[in-house]
Amino acid sequence: MDYIVPEESEKNYYLNLREFASGEFEAILKAAKPMKIEMINASMTGTDYASACREQGETSRSGRDAAFKVRIKEEASEFDRQSNLNRAVRRSKQNIRWLCKAMEADRLFTLTYRENQTDREQARADFTRFLRLVRSGWRGQEGVPGWQYVAVLEKQERGAYHIHCAVKGFQRIKYLRMCWYKALGAAVDAAGEETPGAVNVTNPDKARWGHTGRQWKVNKLAGYLTKYLSKTFDDTNTEKRRYWHCKQLVQPAKQRFWVCGDNMAQAIKSTVELLDFHIGLGNSWNHWVSTQNDAYWIAGAVGVQ
16 A cells, blocks of 8 residues: 555654565654654753763863863764764664565575685675676676675674675575686686685574574574674765665665554554554564654564464
8 A cells, every 4th residue: 555644644653664575564653753852862962061061070161171172072073973873873774674575585695705805895896796797697607687685794803804695595606606706806616725715605593593494584684684784884985885785676665654642652552553454464573662662663474363
C-alpha cells in the first residue's frame, strides 16, 4: 500500500513503515517533534557559557579568561562532532540493513590482503577492479553481469583493511578468488606465498544461529556486516564512501502514518493495531523501545503466525 496520512494532521507520534520483497517489514515510531528534544538536550552539554562557568566553579567575571573560553568552545565542538558521527554511524547501519533486506542477502564472504594494506582509497580502487572482473569476466572466464552486493570495509588491529561482502545465493568462490587475485595484479592461479590475499567464506555460527549451513538470516548478516563499522568510520567521507552497493539495489519506499497517543505506551498499542490491520502482523516479530522512551522499533515477517 502507498496510502500516506497527511502530515499536517495534529497527532503526537508518526510511524515510518517499510515492506520488503522477502515478506519482512520494519517500522519505527517516533515523537512528532524529536528534533526539539535533541536541541534541548544539546543545550545542556556545557555549550552555554554561563552554565559552563558555574560547572567549573568560576564566576562569570573570572570565566571571561580567554583560555577558558577557548576550552569551553573546543569541548562543545568535540561534542557536536561526536554526536554527528554517532548519528552518521546509526544512519549507515540502518541503510545497510535495508539494502541487505532488499537484496534478501544470505551469504557473506571477505576479501583480504596478504600485505598490510592501510590505504582506504587503494582498497576502494582494488574493489572497483574486482567488481569489473566479476561482472565482465575475461578471456576464458565468463562473468556474472547482474552480480549484486553490499560491501563494508573493516580495519584490523594491525591497521590493514579487508572487505566484507553480503550477497545472495550460491557463489562461485573459486571464480571470485581468481577475480580478486587478478584485481591485485597477481596470477589467477597463484598459490602459497605467491597469493596476494584471500577470499574467505564466513559461515553462520551454529551455537548462535542454530544451523551449520552457509545461509544466513538477513538480520544477523546485516548485524555482522555493520558490527565494526564505527571502528573504521571516517566522518570526512561522504555517505557513498562509507559502504558500497550495486546501483540495482534500492530501498523500499517509506510509508508514513500518524499515530494517536497521549504517551508512548498508548502510541505503541496503536502502532501494533495499525500494523496488524495494514499488513497482518502475526506473531513473528521483534521490538524495542529507546532508553529515552521517544522511539519504538518493530520488525518481523508479515502475517507469520
